[in-house]
Amino acid sequence: MGSRASDLRLLMIDKPESLKTHQWVYQLLRNNLLCGRIEPGVALTIRGLAEILDVSPMPVREALHRLACEGAVEVKNNRRVIVPRMTAEKFAELCDLRILLETHAAEGALPHITDSDIAELERLDARIDQAVDQHDVDDIALCNQDFHRYLYCANPNQISLPLIESLWLQLGPFSRIAISKLEKVYLVDRHVEALDALKQRNRPGLRRAIEADIRDGIASIRNVDGIHDYFRGVA
Amino acid sequence: MGSRASDLRLLMIDKPESLKTHQWVYQLLRNNLLCGRIEPGVALTIRGLAEILDVSPMPVREALHRLACEGAVEVKNNRRVIVPRMTAEKFAELCDLRILLETHAAEGALPHITDSDIAELERLDARIDQAVDQHDVDDIALCNQDFHRYLYCANPNQISLPLIESLWLQLGPFSRIAISKLEKVYLVDRHVEALDALKQRNRPGLRRAIEADIRDGIASIRNVDGIHDYFRGVA
DNA sequence: TAAAATAAAATGTGATCACAACCGCGCGGG
DNA sequence: CCCGCGCGGTTGTGATCACATTTTATTTTA
Known part of the structure; x- marks a missing residue:
């Protein structure tokens, strides 16, 4: 079923001083989704991503919620966040x-x-x-x-x-x-x-x-x- | 110019037990925007809304960010959140x-x-x-x-x-x-x-x-x- | 041996706090 | 009288913590 977030090979980008942390996290995740580096079915967790990106959970939470409202990720009713599968x-x-x-x-x-x-x-x-x-x-x-x-x-x-x-x-x-x-x-x-x-x-x-x-x-x-x-x- | 948030006459709705706080705040603000109760140019603040709705600033922050990503409100570069004016x-x-x-x-x-x-x-x-x-x-x-x-x-x-x-x-x-x-x-x-x-x-x-x-x-x-x-x- | 029950770890949510940037207001100088 | 400067209050952001719920692992039982 859904792969773990741990085996994520994220395409990293440097954080410009002009960007807020949550904006940086958003753009990074967004880029990785746009070019297909995060496969459908992968589960994303706030704390997991926060550790990978070395930031506090807060900006990750915001970025993830924004991606959810754009349809990039899906928040299951059990509050688990996954990349939607395609039909x-x-x-x-x-x-x-x-x-x-x-x-x-x-x-x-x-x-x-x-x-x-x-x-x-x-x-x-x-x-x-x-x-x-x-x-x-x-x-x-x-x-x-x-x-x-x-x-x-x-x-x-x-x-x-x-x-x-x-x-x-x-x-x-x-x-x-x-x-x-x-x-x-x-x-x-x-x-x-x-x-x-x-x-x-x-x-x-x-x-x-x-x-x-x-x-x-x-x-x-x-x-x-x-x-x-x-x-x-x-x- | 922009009116204050204090003179907001929000259409309140009860919070169902099934809704998370930030979802309730989102729907409430959303309904008020959809039926035009919040006029263009009005500035919305996290703490101000939190006080009106009697919740902590956190769920309001999330709801406001979601509305921003849907284009319902506009986050100015000075990080002020206003209802966009129309052209x-x-x-x-x-x-x-x-x-x-x-x-x-x-x-x-x-x-x-x-x-x-x-x-x-x-x-x-x-x-x-x-x-x-x-x-x-x-x-x-x-x-x-x-x-x-x-x-x-x-x-x-x-x-x-x-x-x-x-x-x-x-x-x-x-x-x-x-x-x-x-x-x-x-x-x-x-x-x-x-x-x-x-x-x-x-x-x-x-x-x-x-x-x-x-x-x-x-x-x-x-x-x-x-x-x-x-x-x-x-x- | 496998299914059910229980314990342990993990997760999202919301609250509170510290901090830097920003707005508004009043003071002082031109 | 008008413009620039500084100060206090306000605001958004991010960090940390507590808690309820869920998931996962372990143990128990039929």
Whole structure:
């Protein structure tokens, strides 16, 4: 059943002086969930994480509660905190919502995109390719999200991003599976298509590129051998 | 500028034995935000609320952080917690997102709706009418949300509800304005249209009814005299 | 031998305290 | 009369502790 928290190999990040402790803990756990380093079914405990991170239980408690309210972790009725397991139906619904919200967010960002924004997006896309070349699974996921986030944030009246990030968090533990497969079946670079659409201020084209980018991720997961073992828990 | 927390007229609810203290505080604050009893610009303090609710600061801290991560309150960089003010652009975007997500949620619920669900929805709709008759502004908002929530929850693989509730929370402080106007310009009962569509398993009709229901709320706000004074703060 | 009962360890919750950063107010200098 | 400075009160944050509940391990019993 659920693995122990003790065999966690957390991707550590330094704590900037500007961050409160609970913010640091939150971002650290969040990053680890987003790139799939914490697998579904793993139980997280306040005191356990506090010891690993060498902080008091208090900031961990806050970070964990925040992750729970974003759907990244699930608080069982017995007050145990676990990373939710995925079901095929949940997965499909999460992807539908990603397409719904992210095409909307991209469309809303389009009018505000400047040339320097496009340059920055091309730089972020290059970082993704670099991470792919190095087979750095963690970085691929995180850089990919940086690309999308930067695009959507071009809209100064951005409301949907927190909702989108919540979807990313819920899909996170699964993303590793998709990405580890990515090196083999590397597909059309949808980000280039998105960038072309941006340069031409082509709204329908941008929507199509974003939707295709998301669907590619889905397809690559669907094609993984034995993927169904991951749904509903690893036996 | 921002009002004090001391002149808060909170709608109190009894604390069920089954709820943890921080859950009770959360629901209480949440209800008060949803029906617009806490106005934009009001500053909320941990210790202040703790004294009003006669609990220790700890559960209030947790509830407030959760509300912050749902966008219901805003944590200023000076770590002051206030109810965010609305802008016309934010308002428009929130409404767009409501339509986007709620039509999707309604469509996803449609296949799972049973006859007893429809009966329950008609009962909830009747409660709304009753609250309208009694001019109970608080109940109108809360019952209306109960109606929508029950509908969307018919889908057992519901993911979007937390996102939708986040939108409701952000619109909450504004809903009171719309509802107080509602008694005069009462419009077509879109819930009846939605119920008809449900009975006929009419997907496009259901989407239209939900969208119209949301747009009516917007229109009634837009028509309020001097509504623009509420945008960007009451000066 | 296996199931039930009991003891021990662990966990989330809430309370209290110490502390640094911040706000508001009054004093003093221009 | 107006602006800058300093002081006390307030606030959020994090640490530590007590406690009820749950989980896990051990012992007992049929």
